[in-house]
Amino acid sequence: xxxxxxxxxxxxxxxxxxxxxxxxxxxxxxxxxxxxxxxxxxxxxxxxxxxxxxxxxxxxxxxxxxxxxxxxxxxxxxxxxxxxxxxxxxxxxxxxxxxxxxxxxxxx
Amino acid sequence: xxxxxxxxxxxxxxxxxxxxxxxxxxxxxxxxxxxxxxxxxxxxxxxxxxxxxxxxxxxxxxxxxxxxxxxxxxxxxxxxxxxxxxxxxxxxxxxxxxxxxxxxxxxxxxxxxxxxxxxxxxxxxxxxxxxxxxxxxxxxxxxxxxxxxxxxxxxxxxxxxxxxxxxxxxxxxxxxxxxxxxxxxxxxxxxxxxxxxxxxxxxxxxxxxxxxxxxxxxxxxxxxxxxxxxxxxxxxxxxxxxxxxxxxxxxxxxxxxxxxxxxxxxxxxxxxxxxxxxxxxxxxxxxxxxxxxxxxxxxxxxxxxxxxxxxxxxxxxxxxxxxxxxxxxxxxxxxxxxxxxxxxxxxxxxxxxxxxxxxxxxxxxxxxxxxxxxxxxxxxxxxxxxxxxxxxxxxxxxxxxxxxxxxxxxxxxxxxxxxxxxxxxxxxxxxxxxxxxxxxxxxxxxxxxxxxxxxxxxxxxxxxxxxxxxxxxxxxxxxxxxxxxxxxxxxxxxxxxxxxxxxxxxxxxxxxxxxxxxxxxxxxxxxxxxxxxxxxxxxxxxxxxxxxxxxxxxxxxxxxxxxxxxxxxxxxxxxxxxxxxxxxxxxxxxxxxxxxxxxxxxxxxxxxxxxxxxxxxxxxxxxxxxxxxxxxxxxxxxxxxxxxxxxxxxxxxxxxxxxxxxxxxxxxxxxxxxxxxxx
Numbered sequence: 001x002x003x004x005x006x007x008x009x010x011x012x013x014x015x016x017x018x019x020x021x022x023x024x025x026x027x028x029x030x031x032x033x034x035x036x037x038x039x040x041x042x043x044x045x046x047x048x049x050x051x052x053x054x055x056x057x058x059x060x061x062x063x064x065x066x067x068x069x070x071x072x073x074x075x076x077x078x079x080x081x082x083x084x085x086x087x088x089x090x091x092x093x094x095x096x097x098x099x100x101x102x103x104x105x106x107x108x
Numbered sequence: 109x110x111x112x113x114x115x116x117x118x119x120x121x122x123x124x125x126x127x128x129x130x131x132x133x134x135x136x137x138x139x140x141x142x143x144x145x146x147x148x149x150x151x152x153x154x155x156x157x158x159x160x161x162x163x164x165x166x167x168x169x170x171x172x173x174x175x176x177x178x179x180x181x182x183x184x185x186x187x188x189x190x191x192x193x194x195x196x197x198x199x200x201x202x203x204x205x206x207x208x209x210x211x212x213x214x215x216x217x218x219x220x221x222x223x224x225x226x227x228x229x230x231x232x233x234x235x236x237x238x239x240x241x242x243x244x245x246x247x248x249x250x251x252x253x254x255x256x257x258x259x260x261x262x263x264x265x266x267x268x269x270x271x272x273x274x275x276x277x278x279x280x281x282x283x284x285x286x287x288x289x290x291x292x293x294x295x296x297x298x299x300x301x302x303x304x305x306x307x308x309x310x311x312x313x314x315x316x317x318x319x320x321x322x323x324x325x326x327x328x329x330x331x332x333x334x335x336x337x338x339x340x341x342x343x344x345x346x347x348x349x350x351x352x353x354x355x356x357x358x359x360x361x362x363x364x365x366x367x368x369x370x371x372x373x374x375x376x377x378x379x380x381x382x383x384x385x386x387x388x389x390x391x392x393x394x395x396x397x398x399x400x401x402x403x404x405x406x407x408x409x410x411x412x413x414x415x416x417x418x419x420x421x422x423x424x425x426x427x428x429x430x431x432x433x434x435x436x437x438x439x440x441x442x443x444x445x446x447x448x449x450x451x452x453x454x455x456x457x458x459x460x461x462x463x464x465x466x467x468x469x470x471x472x473x474x475x476x477x478x479x480x481x482x483x484x485x486x487x488x489x490x491x492x493x494x495x496x497x498x499x500x501x502x503x504x505x506x507x508x509x510x511x512x513x514x515x516x517x518x519x520x521x522x523x524x525x526x527x528x529x530x531x532x533x534x535x536x537x538x539x540x541x542x543x544x545x546x547x548x549x550x551x552x553x554x555x556x557x558x559x560x561x562x563x564x565x566x567x568x569x570x571x572x573x574x575x576x577x578x579x580x581x582x583x584x585x586x587x588x589x590x591x592x593x594x595x596x597x598x599x600x601x602x603x604x605x606x607x608x609x610x611x612x613x614x615x616x617x618x619x620x621x622x623x624x625x626x627x628x629x630x631x632x633x634x635x636x637x638x639x640x641x642x643x644x645x646x647x648x649x650x651x652x653x654x655x656x657x658x659x660x661x662x663x664x665x666x667x668x669x670x671x672x673x674x675x676x677x678x679x680x681x682x683x684x685x686x687x688x689x690x691x692x693x694x695x696x697x698x699x700x701x702x703x704x705x706x707x708x709x710x711x712x713x714x715x716x717x718x719x720x721x722x723x724x725x726x727x728x729x730x731x732x733x734x735x736x737x738x739x740x741x742x743x744x745x746x747x748x749x750x751x752x753x754x755x756x757x758x759x760x761x762x763x764x765x766x767x768x769x770x771x772x773x774x775x776x777x778x779x780x781x782x783x784x785x786x787x
Contacts, residue, residue, distance in 0.1 A: 025774065029767055029774065030767075037767075100765065100766065104763065104764030106762065106764040107762060107763055107764030107765075
């Protein structure tokens with residue numbers, strides 16, 4: 001465990017995290033299915049969590065800020081997934097579709 | 109008794125109000141209301157007259173009753189009624205004659221469709237005259253004067269279906285208005301100089317002296333004493349009302365009204381009002397001394413009118429028209445008498461004339477009614493046997509008017525001629541004597557043509573005596589016409605003078621002269637004057653009888669005078685063409701002037717100007733409207749459109765696609781990051 005830590009620099013984590021974020025962002029921006037977007041949002045959150053943990057491990061291990069933040073984000077992500085899925089279910093019940101192209105009631 | 113003086117004009121006024129406000133529905137009741145009003149006024153009037161008869165000192169201190177006290181800045185204008193001998197005398201004459209005429213009207217107007225209205229009008233007429241004689245100031249006098257003017261208009265054009273009747277009413281109204289305007293000017297002038305209109309104030313010695321001393325400079329006329337100028341203006345009113353030349357033209361036309369109205373206008377009211385006014389204002393006329401311009405004007409106009417109208421009367425064939433010109437002529441007599449200072453004689457003639465002229469008019473009305481509305485004397489004749497009461501009463505009136513001893517007109521006319529004979533103006537005497545002869549002549553002619561001979565038309569053939577209600581007033585008036593003159597028999601007249609007391613009338617009315625500072629002098633009987641006047645009267649009547657009565661005219665035969673006088677007769681018949689002259693000058697000028705004003709109004713100035721203003725306003729409004737719709741509306745709409753366009757552009761941004769927003773957000777963050785990093 002120590003060896004791995006010793007051999008894998010912080011940059012790699014950040015790179016993976018950034019990649020993860022970009023994949024999530026892409027999912028959020030490009031997908032049309034609301035559930036896929038929700039999944040993209042999860043990826044983004046997880047990218048942020050990865051960053052928190054990585055920075056906690058490499059930079060500020062003295063306290064537990066990063067860990068606590070990651071835990072809160074996971075909790076929030078769970079809540080968000082619940083609420084998001086509930087919304088999607090509601091939308092589906094009304095519109096028989098979860099395609100975002102059809103959900104443009106606020107169009108000017 | 110004197111306290112009731114205010115009631116005298118108010119009672120007929122109340123009758124007028126009652127009839128016009130509802131009683132008119134009931135003809136019988138209307139008659140009784142009118143008769144009741146004038147009857148009570150008569151009772152009170154005679155009561156006042158007899159109370160004044162014995163009372164002295166009423167001239168200097170007349171009984172006065174203030175009705176209104178109007179504040180006029182520093183002073184107060186006291187208006188009310190008064191009683192003095194002149195008022196008392198008029199109250200003897202006016203309501204009594206009115207009453208008789210009202211009674212007579214019941215018969216004459218019976219069956220007329222506006223019967224009640226007639227009685228309302230004559231009641232108002234009586235109000236006018238009665239109010240006039242009891243006024244203690246010129247303002248009230250003027251108001252009642254105008255009420256009479258209105259009533260004369262209403263009554264002369266009473267049968268307004270006839271175009272001639274309403275024209276006559278209009279003529280009477282407009283002609284007298286000319287005089288009224290002058291009177292009103294005089295009134296204003298008097299008020300502006302003395303600050304009062306009440307007789308008692310004006311006739312105070314110092315105010316009269318003041319008025320006589322102040323000179324009023326007039327263009328053309330030069331300087332005149334103010335009193336003379338005012339008197340002349342007042343006389344202008346009297347000329348209009350009493351139908352003196354040159355404003356006499358309305359009186360003959362006034363014959364278009366019902367005959368009792370003619371009697372009312374010619375005897376009791378209206379025309380007497382002018383003479384009364386001069387008599388009332390006599391101290392003012394005399395203020396500038398005897399023979400001043402005002403007095404001389406009165407004398408000359410009066411004398412001229414007396415002769416002028418008498419000559420016309422000779423050539424008239426309408427029974428009422430003859431009497432109309434006779435009235436004008438006799439009024440001229442009164443004016444002439446007042447003008448030469450014969451105050452008592454003038455007023456005396458006013459009273460006697462009122463009675464016999466009322467008698468003659470009512471008699472002519474009876475003739476007209478009896479002869480089925482025939483008014484042309486050439487178509488009458490022979491009515492003596494058919495209408496005996498009318499004939500004998502008419503004859504009494506004729507003798508009185510002609511001035512035959514001892515009828516009323518004899519005494520008063522002789523009085524006037526005597527005064528004229530002794531005045532400085534001998535020409536007046538000559539003119540009046542000539543007029544006296546003509547008066548007797550046309551009356552002789554009238555009686556001969558109307559009553560003597562044989563009927564010259566079917567209407568006259570079938571003439572019937574009038575009903576009792578009309579005969580009674582005639583008989584009463586005949587008695588008065590015969591004996592009334594006896595109250596003024598000169599003191600030194602043999603037998604009659606001493607019997608009848610020392611000329612009570614002269615003492616009674618002569619007191620009024622105290623206001624002028626003069627003492628009434630009863631002239632001694634002048635047998636020369638008396639003889640001439642009686643000769644002229646009898647001679648005139650005889651001449652009339654000789655020409656028309658001895659050899660009665662045949663039906664359709666023209667007047668014998670026409671052949672004898674030739675063109676003169678035509679001129680007389682056409683009343684000296686005065687009406688035509690007025691038609692050609694005054695009336696045409698008025699019409700021309702009114703057309704000029706109408707043109708100024710509708711074509712040249714007023715209407716074009718108004719139209720111009722209107723058009724300018726419309727044009728301005730048009731411009732403003734354009735500016736409004738283009739500039740203002742454009743701006744407002746422009747703002748609206750701008751906002752709308754902006755909104756339309758901006759709303760493209762709001763796609764409703766949540767991913768688009770997110771994309772913008774991400775892009776923005778990346779851009780900001782880039783900027784942050786680069787900088």
